[in-house]
Amino acid sequence: MIDLLTHIQDLKLFEPGARVVVAVSGGADSVALLDLLRRLDAGSLRLVVAHLNHSLRGEHSDADQAFVAALAAGYGLSFVAERRDVAALARELGTSLEDAGRRARYDFLAGVAREHQASCIALAHHRDDQAETVLMRLLRGAGGSGLRGMGLSRGMLKRPLLRVSRADIECYLKEKGLSWRNDASNDDTEFLRNSIRHELLPLLGRYNPKVSERLAATAEILAADEELLGQVTDAAYRRLLLPGTAEPSFSVAGLAREPRGLRLRLYRRALAEQRGDLQRIALTHLEAIDRLAGSERPNARLNLPGTCLVLRSYDRLSFAAAESADGDFDVAVAGPGEYRLTGGRTLRVSLVERPERLDAGAPSAAFFDPQAAPFPWTVRSFRPGDRFSPLGMAGTQKVKDLFINNKIPAPQRGRIPLLVSGDRIIWLAGVRMGERARVTAASGLVLKAEILDITL
CATH class of the missing domain: 3.50.40.10 (Phenylalanyl-trna Synthetase, Chain B, domain 3)
Incomplete structure (x- = not known):
């Protein structure tokens, strides 16, 4: 069995004495993470235990919160909890419970980090979670940036267990005599992630018993590739961006000299700059932008999701917010x-x-x-x-x-x-x-x- 404490120490994700928000649901993974971080660097980390009550399972959700509160008290740690109506949020956003819950969690954790002036947020995602994430994104048609999966360290988010299997985590819990809460909703295969976990991965395991390990390794390789490609894209973006414009704009002739793969990445970068995100932007949208850039028409426009316009005007291709493209005054x-x-x-x-x-x-x-x-x-x-x-x-x-x-x-x-x-x-x-x-x-x-x- 892997020595989890030594493994996390070798990753060097945390500065000694750092204030760290630890996301604890009460499940096996987060309970193990909290115990490990409590022991890391002889307990020098200043930990804040954060728990979000999703209000989805009634008294069971409340019992999870009470369990995590008692766990934090047993360690003598600060505890912060918040209740949010994730089902209502999903209806408001027109999205799935999974997506609404994820948004609510990250928003909550970011708020706790600000309030407590923490340097980072520790999450309990492990290697099996990474494999599930890669498969989910593959099924949804993600490119390299999506298939790289979750990062070991991205910004404030730290995932010390990302290279560790669920089996190793369970062995650690048994060794330390730690208890945890089981969320029955994790067995509901109506949720895509649960279906992948309980149905698709076992099926793929018949072809390769180490499928989770291989998918996680592939994600790491793609992450390294994406880092390099991101640097190439950033350099090209700075070189090709037209100066003196309110919105991201490029010379059509300049874009035509670049490889198609780089052009598509430049479009993604420009859309992210203009919109703030890339939600609902798919390959078909990027290809439509590329056709617009290569069109013989000197003036044309393309409407994209999220009130964004791509405008072709002579030799200029611009990415503008729909509300600012027109408007009489x-x-x-x-x-x-x-x-x-x-x-x-x-x-x-x-x-x-x-x-x-x-x-x-x-x-x-x-x-x-x-x-x-x-x-x-x-x-x-x-x-x-x-x-x-x-x-x-x-x-x-x-x-x-x-x-x-x-x-x-x-x-x-x-x-x-x-x-x-x-x-x-x-x-x-x-x-x-x-x-x-x-x-x-x-x-x-x-x-x-x-x-x-x-x-x-």
Whole structure:
């Protein structure tokens, strides 16, 4: 039998004297973990026992909580428990009990770690859990990043038993004379993980008795590969990301020079940056983005789950939140001052001395003759049919044509502020000054308009 205490010491996951939140359900694995950590480094770790009551099994759930509370008291450790209605959470999120429970647990544990200023959270996942996780993700169609399974150490999460079998854990419990709670729901094969544990893994074991060990080893190999590929992706992301854009954007020509596998990883990275996660994003979505990037159409858009848009505009491929891609705005400007616009931007208007250079501060600032641009002004979004007299031009031009000539991506045209005095557009912010309100050599004090945080 493996010496579990020596095994955990050799992993060096915990600094001596560290404050560690230990997730304890009351089951065999977490009871063993708590006892081991209590003995680790001669008991120098400052442990906080954390238990989440899922409110799924009535008095049995309450009995689990009471058991863990008594266990913590017996060790003289701090104990934190919380009750959450996981069934209600699953209904609210439209997800399974398994997924809702997982989310609730990690949220609870993160909160306990913050409250107690812990450096890490210890979880009792073992090698058999890892094998089940790999199979679950394989059945759901995961790629390399999913098939790498759980990490021995990822961020604050530490899994000291991840390379240890369930059989080794049970031997340790018997050796130490420790008792634990059995959760009857773990035998319910209506849950996917339980079905894999009790039905699929035993079946695969007929072909390879060490199937759990081999699956866990495969996960470790993939984790190492993913670490390397992640570094390659990060370097390519920094190299190919277009500067000065509010959302992740790439040159279509630049993407075309990269291998398909790297392009798909770049799309995943950009989606994660924009959305915050990759939930409901599958290979079909990544392939659709790749087709959009390789399309001959200069302007197109792709709607993805999670209110995310991928926008193709000439040579630019952008990943934008749906709510920020469009949206009309119309703000009255009574005089000098600051005016809030959409997207966290601000219009600042001030009366200043005529600068020596009128292009100072361009493209986010412009100067106007107060006599030629009387208040009130309006700052608004583009409307079909808008016409404009660009600086140096006697007649007018369609604003849409100006956008096209300047290769302003179609989805971004609605974000560009148009400054209007009376019924005349005097400035396309960040694009072009107008002729009719331009400052002349005879002008004294002039009006300065600035769009703060402007990004085209």
